[in-house]
Amino acid sequence: MLKVERLNAGYEKFQILFDVSLNAYEKTITCIIGPNGSGKSTLLKAIFGLADIYSGRIILNGSDITRLKPHEKVKHGIVYIPQTENVFVNLTVKENLKIAGYTLDKIKLEKKIKDVLELFPRLREMLNKKVMFLSGGERQMLALAMGLIKEPKVIMLDEPSANLSPKASKEIFDKILELKSYDEIIIILVEQNVNKALEISDYAYVLMSGRKIFEGKPKDVLKNQNIRKLYLGF
Ligand SMILES: Nc1ncnc2c1ncn2[C@@H]1O[C@H](COP(=O)(O)OP(=O)(O)OP(=O)(O)O)[C@@H](O)[C@H]1O
Ligand SMILES: [Mg+2]
Incomplete structure (x- = not known):
């Protein structure tokens, strides 16, 4: 379990997040939604060690990882897939x-590559292709x-469906859903595609101006008239 407790964070003297708390669990998709600039990416960056934390704690399975550097967080199993430029x-x-697997030994790496290619059979046909020739969906x-x-x-995905066609978005959301049964992974999803994100998530947090304004089951987010009108635009 990943626990974020009353996090105050930002970039040097610019505080962006105010008292944000969140719990995320294995085999569960936890989504974070909210308008542009509400601090969603900053929250993921803070968890990963890329933003400045002024106070609060981040606990992974009982260990305090608040102050670790990103490379140390990777060793603790935290993976952050940024919004853009996430492939070479x-x-x-x-x-x-x-x-991606540079820390694994050769045999383990080959096994792991084989393993993920089973989840992404399309990539297997493209192994020797340069990534610049892949579509947006294939890159995601x-x-x-x-x-x-x-x-x-913990895998944190920052807007995996951004700039994708509806068809490619659907494919990526289906894959994220498959991750729930792939391994004991805590999945944290930040999305602009609110409807789709809520559809595949188990629990949702809504951010507004760096504060958590709502948390609950997706159906309760969708029922909340204030959130619908004011913050989500539908
Ligand atoms: N490196 C940075 N230095 C200073 N301020 C930053 C930095 N990165 C982001 N910000 C500011 O932090 C605030 C929150 O940005 P953030 O990217 O976390 O929002 P977001 O919810 O992910 O938005 P979007 O939906 O557009 O991706 C914004 O006001 C932004 O300008
Ligand atoms: Mg963002």
């Missing part, structure tokens, strides 16, 4: 997968595969 376009699919699949190679305890 000048390298092949295979090379990207190898880079690759980014997800690269995250899984690191054997995450």
